[in-house]
Each structure stands twice: as C-alpha cells, then as structure tokens.
Amino acid sequence: MEFKHVSVLLEECLEALNIKEGGIYVDCTLGGAGHTREILKRLKNGRLIGIDQDQDALSNARVLLKDYDNVTLVHSNFESIKGILAETAPSGVDGILMDLGVSSYQLDEGERGFSYMKDAPLDMRMNREEALSAYEVVNSYSLEELTRIIRDYGEEKFAKRIAQFILKAREGKPVETTGELVEIIKAAIPAKARREGPHPAKRTFQAIRIEVNRELSILHQTVLDAVEALKPEGRLAIITFHSLEDRIVKNTYRELMDPCTCPKNMPCICGKVPTVKVLTKKPIVPGDTEIDENPRSRSAKLRVLEKL
Numbered sequence: 001m002e003f004k005h006v007s008v009l010l011e012e013c014l015e016a017l018n019i020k021e022g023g024i025y026v027d028c029t030l031g032g033a034g035h036t037r038e039i040l041k042r043l044k045n046g047r048l049i050g051i052d053q054d055q056d057a058l059s060n061a062r063v064l065l066k067d068y069d070n071v072t073l074v075h076s077n078f079e080s081i082k083g084i085l086a087e088t089a090p091s092g093v094d095g096i097l098m099d100l101g102v103s104s105y106q107l108d109e110g111e112r113g114f115s116y117m118k119d120a121p122l123d124m125r126m127n128r129e130e131a132l133s134a135y136e137v138v139n140s141y142s143l144e145e146l147t148r149i150i151r152d153y154g155e156e157k158f159a160k161r162i163a164q165f166i167l168k169a170r171e172g173k174p175v176e177t178t179g180e181l182v183e184i185i186k187a188a189i190p191a192k193a194r195r196e197g198p199h200p201a202k203r204t205f206q207a208i209r210i211e212v213n214r215e216l217s218i219l220h221q222t223v224l225d226a227v228e229a230l231k232p233e234g235r236l237a238i239i240t241f242h243s244l245e246d247r248i249v250k251n252t253y254r255e256l257m258d259p260c261t262c263p264k265n266m267p268c269i270c271g272k273v274p275t276v277k278v279l280t281k282k283p284i285v286p287g288d289t290e291i292d293e294n295p296r297s298r299s300a301k302l303r304v305l306e307k308l
Ligand SMILES: C[S@@+](CC[C@H](N)C(=O)[O-])C[C@H]1O[C@@H](n2cnc3c(N)ncnc32)[C@H](O)[C@@H]1O
Pocket: 005, 006, 007, 008, 028, 029, 030, 031, 032, 033, 034, 035, 036, 051, 052, 053, 054, 057, 076, 077, 078, 079, 099, 100, 101, 102, 103, 104, 126
C-alpha cells in the first residue's frame, strides 16, 4: 500500500528547528518522512538521523530518501535516543523533532488493527516485533486493569462498563477482531451517549493503542534524554495530538526551565539551574486552512524549547 501521510504544522516545525548549515538533526518519528524530506531540502552540509519503530516507515523512507547520502535511518523506539545518539552523534545535535502518535498510513492500513472503521485482527503494534498487542490487552487484562487503561488513557466515562462487557464477551471465546471489539463497546455505552459526540469506540481504541505502545510512560524520560543530547542553542520541537501527551510535554519543559525545588520565598540551595528556554508560552496550533485541508491536524499542538 502507498505510504500516505500529510505532515502536520510543517512550516512551523521547520522554523522551530532553526536549521543551520552543517547541523545535525534528528527526526524521532519518521512516518512518511514528510518533515524529514523538508528538513533535508534546507540542510546544507549537515546530517539527519531518522528514527521510527515501524519497519514500514523505514522501508518507505529508504526509497524516498535514496538520493541523500547524509541520512542515517534507525529502526528503534525513540526511548533509546540516548544510546542511538551516543553512537551516531556523540558530540551532540542541533535539533530534534517528535511528531507523536500514529501516521495516517498506519490508520489506513486495515490489517494493523489501529482503526475502529476497519475490521482487522486486534494488533495496534507500531513495532510488530514487540510481544504485546491489543489481542493480549483485550483478552488477558483483568477488569481493574482494563478499567484503568480505558479511563486514564481514553478519558472514557463508561470505562468500567466497557471493561465489564469485554470480560463477559471473552468468557465464551477470545475477542479476535477490531470489528468484534467495536460491537462490544457499542453495546456497553448507553444509546443516548452513543448518539452524541465522536465514534463510540474512539476513546477505547486510543486507550488500548497507548497501552500497547507505551506511548505515555516513555515520554517524560525521552524528553529529558533528548534535551541532554542537544548542543547549546539546539532546539526540540514536539507535536502532540491529545491532552494526555501534551500535559507530559508541557510539564517536562516546565521542569527543565524551572528545576529549582527550594521554597519560592527562600534563597536557592538546591543548586539546580535551568537547562532550557521554552520558546512557546502557548502551543502553536494549526490555522483554519490547515485544518480544512487536513482534518487530522485539528488537535495538534507544537511546543518548542531551546537548550541553554
Ligand atoms: C505522526 S507519524 C509521523 C509523520 C511524519 N512526521 C511525517 O511528516 O511523515 C508518527 C510516526 O512515529 C512513529 N512512532 C511513534 N511513537 C514512536 C516511538 N516511541 N518510537 C519510534 N517511533 C515512533 C510511528 O510509527 C509513526 O510512523
């Protein structure tokens, strides 16, 4: 299948990265390589390191970027950024981009099981070499675990009912497909709530995807490691797509900008000093034209910092 993905906040990201001649840039989320390609067009005598945990993204990027000899592609989770950059750019990098979440390709490629609109085996792994898939989450997690995930990662108010319905459904035989899961969720949500708002399965699918790919639990440490790898004046730009990940990025930026743990009315004795300057007091969001042209960009938020 053709790798289709429209890059979100493209111009804003390029500006945020402040691409310098001879610089080293890292795209932690290659996807369709849209951001990467535009960085490379602007990068003179520099180098780019592209990371993705999805083999399909890497295969696509290898073809798309074949004319560039200044690109290193790495198949990995970006949580390993410290080790990856220790090998590929030991003296530090000038800019790092993270465009979180799934690509349109992953959503559209039915068999990956990310979409509640397409019937497919329950999978949702960005990296198909990982052991945990949506099948294990749905068929082996306890009532309490499922309720917690659906409530916390999906912000779903019917989390407990949905978890109860999943447990009931799997008594007879395992839940095998996204289609079966959608029907279970629909049955669990009261008819009135089902008629209002987004697709009834949207929140639960988001929750299971976050659990399968550990999307939230790795983010805080990855941001700290990314900042450590930046050279002075290097930039980190992160696009998030929902409030849970945006909160982690915002709070981690704040912690790096204001790390002092001493009471505010006392002189500082902890010795912790800011390591970054946050360049976006408010996140950058897409304009109406971008949202019209690419509705998927609607919830995007870009936050940028500069290393001191
Ligand atoms: C929104 S897409 C990126 C699109 C890309 N910026 C473009 O313009 O084409 C996100 C990509 O990041 C990858 N990804 C998400 N989380 C990751 C992680 N923890 N480590 C490595 N790759 C990840 C996904 O597999 C997906 O291909």
